[in-house]
Amino acid sequence: MFDRVKDLRLSIIKQIELEATKYPNVVSLAQGIPSFDTPGCIKRRVENALNRGVVAQYSLSPGLPELRELIEYSLAKENMYYDWQKEIIVTAGSIEGITATILALTNPGDEILIPEPTYTSYREVIVLAGCKPVFVPLNEDSGWTFELNKYEELITEKTKAIFYCNPNNPTGTIYNKQQLLGLAELAKKHNLYLISDEVYKDLIDYNKKIANEPIFSLAEVKELRHRVVRLFSFSKAYAMTGWRVGYLHSDEKNIKEILKVHDCLVTCAPVISQYAAMGALEMGDKDIDFFWQAYKRRRDLACHRLDKLNKTFSYIKPDSSYFVFPRIKTTNDSWMFSIDLLKKIQVAVVPGMAFGPNGEGHVRINFGRDEKTINEAFNRMDEYFK
Amino acid sequence: MKIFLKTILKYYLKFLTKIILAIHSPLVIAIAGSTNKTFVKDEIKQSLAKRNFNVRSNPKSFNTEIGLPLAILNLPSGYNSYNLWVKIIFRSFLAIFSKNFPKILVLELGISDPGDMKFLLTIIQPKIVIITDITQRYREAFNDMDELIGEYEYLLNRTSSGGLILLNKDNTAIKNLKYKSKAELIFFGINTKIKEVGECWQADEIIKTPNGQKFNLIKPTSQKTRTINRFGHHHIYSNLISEIINHKIDKFIN
Numbered sequence: 001m002f003d004r005v006k007d008l009r010l011s012i013i014k015q016i017e018l019e020a021t022k023y024p025n026v027v028s029l030a031q032g033i034p035s036f037d038t039p040g041c042i043k044r045r046v047e048n049a050l051n052r053g054v055v056a057q058y059s060l061s062p063g064l065p066e067l068r069e070l071i072e073y074s075l076a077k078e079n080m081y082y083d084w085q086k087e088i089i090v091t092a093g094s095i096e097g098i099t100a101t102i103l104a105l106t107n108p109g110d111e112i113l114i115p116e117p118t119y120t121s122y123r124e125v126i127v128l129a130g131c132k133p134v135f136v137p138l139n140e141d142s143g144w145t146f147e148l149n150k151y152e153e154l155i156t157e158k159t160k161a162i163f164y165c166n167p168n169n170p171t172g173t174i175y176n177k178q179q180l181l182g183l184a185e186l187a188k189k190h191n192l193y194l195i196s197d198e199v200y201k202d203l204i205d206y207n208k209k210i211a212n213e214p215i216f217s218l219a220e221v222k223e224l225r226h227r228v229v230r231l232f233s234f235s236k237a238y239a240m241t242g243w244r245v246g247y248l249h250s251d252e253k254n255i256k257e258i259l260k261v262h263d264c265l266v267t268c269a270p271v272i273s274q275y276a277a278m279g280a281l282e283m284g285d286k287d288i289d290f291f292w293q294a295y296k297r298r299r300d301l302a303c304h305r306l307d308k309l310n311k312t313f314s315y316i317k318p319d320s321s322y323f324v325f326p327r328i329k330t331t332n333d334s335w336m337f338s339i340d341l342l343k344k345i346q347v348a349v350v351p352g353m354a355f356g357p358n359g360e361g362h363v364r365i366n367f368g369r370d371e372k373t374i375n376e377a378f379n380r381m382d383e384y385f386k
Numbered sequence: 387m388k389i390f391l392k393t394i395l396k397y398y399l400k401f402l403t404k405i406i407l408a409i410h411s412p413l414v415i416a417i418a419g420s421t422n423k424t425f426v427k428d429e430i431k432q433s434l435a436k437r438n439f440n441v442r443s444n445p446k447s448f449n450t451e452i453g454l455p456l457a458i459l460n461l462p463s464g465y466n467s468y469n470l471w472v473k474i475i476f477r478s479f480l481a482i483f484s485k486n487f488p489k490i491l492v493l494e495l496g497i498s499d500p501g502d503m504k505f506l507l508t509i510i511q512p513k514i515v516i517i518t519d520i521t522q523r524y525r526e527a528f529n530d531m532d533e534l535i536g537e538y539e540y541l542l543n544r545t546s547s548g549g550l551i552l553l554n555k556d557n558t559a560i561k562n563l564k565y566k567s568k569a570e571l572i573f574f575g576i577n578t579k580i581k582e583v584g585e586c587w588q589a590d591e592i593i594k595t596p597n598g599q600k601f602n603l604i605k606p607t608s609q610k611t612r613t614i615n616r617f618g619h620h621h622i623y624s625n626l627i628s629e630i631i632n633h634k635i636d637k638f639i640n
Binding site for chain 1: 421422424425465466498521523526616617619
């Protein structure tokens, strides 16, 4: 009974959120949701689609043609050239895309290398597919960077893919072009797929003065297009976590196979959300700029507050996303530390062990929440750690 | 109230745009169809710009009753902001006095409701008309496909005898269009191998390469190998259309 799921676990992030609901006065900096509502221009696009009566039926399995055409157009602005008819699938958020990709590209028993700490649900999807996650530690001392020799050491005959998140959740690290090309060389040498989850790609480089300077993606390298599957979600950039819509793209050879699984899993992404995604791509640029400015302020606020708690935490300032991942100086047991914070002062954070073995001894703090919430959480911690 | 203001805005922008078009008389290239309008527009614009023509096209997909005038006037949308629209209305008036109005307008025409094409053609009179394809997309507001196809037939019938029509030979709905325009007609297609339809520019021997696509471009009197850095047949169509426009443009400009 339940053999396939016996090694799966409910995400620790969700466990913490569930636990937090027991405390009415809780202040949560746990789950990775932004404080903003979906922008008005996106809602109006959806309202228009609803009024026209075009959302009640399935779309084609890979998604609405007009949305995929828009996606191709937006990808081309970032030097990624993919055919909307054969190389792009609209997904029900990125996690569905990840699941479809791993189920399509791997066989049970395959191994997938994951730089860690990284997003907690990757492990579960890999296990669900009957594969083995192989964690490769990032180097905290050098700012959570890749160490390519460690990948080389861990590659076996069963290794099928390297799966990374860029910018990385929970560390907020952006992997630079040189590091990524190094990873690509390894993939070429050992004939591996590269699965690149880029859901935070619009929330980057808070040290710069303006937003919208795209990060480098291996999906830009044409000779790698048959190896790279790149995923994006509208959740983070456009404050659309509840809409569950994203997309993936790769060479048509891979997409043809991934589409079969996508069709089995969801038939198509929710059509109403596909119209929301169209609104985002057509009119959402200004909102991304607005969010970026807000996250930059909040990142600085969270770091400033962490500086005051320097007896309890040390941290690397994140370049992107809306997470900071401080090391706990007082204990290495991140679960107990997080539960303690929750029980004693009703502040919810995510224990670092959720993100892989190398995440132990840290906590993830979400600065995507509003300033008032961030300040209230830190006020309580100031008092508690006094 | 909102609908009332939108209607006023729609007719104000139309009126102003007609004045400006009457003053400057640019060559209007109209691109209609269910898909691929934006890629075709960009390809034509880029190729004409390389030849130093002063070209303006729709930003994003400003191609409807309000978007099209904004594209011609080179103005942004105010979206849902009354303040922004007030500024745009003021700026639109100043556009009458613009000295550097482009010689060529490359415009997408978007239709989603019956009568849309008729309204758009009360603003512009295209000399060159391209129909990329006709599919079920945007059909929901029409009673049937015939009614949707009627929009495109209206466009073709309004193209004057000195004009040029480019049609996709591979699209079944386009093949069956009924119209009476005496404008010059050129077809484009992929592996069509049809000779009797008149002038047809074709692509065949398409090969996908790691860097894009390679194909044989067959013109009426010659052929050559082309490579493009994009993937998908729609880019081959865009390239064919752009080649035809470049071949014919001097006749319309001089």
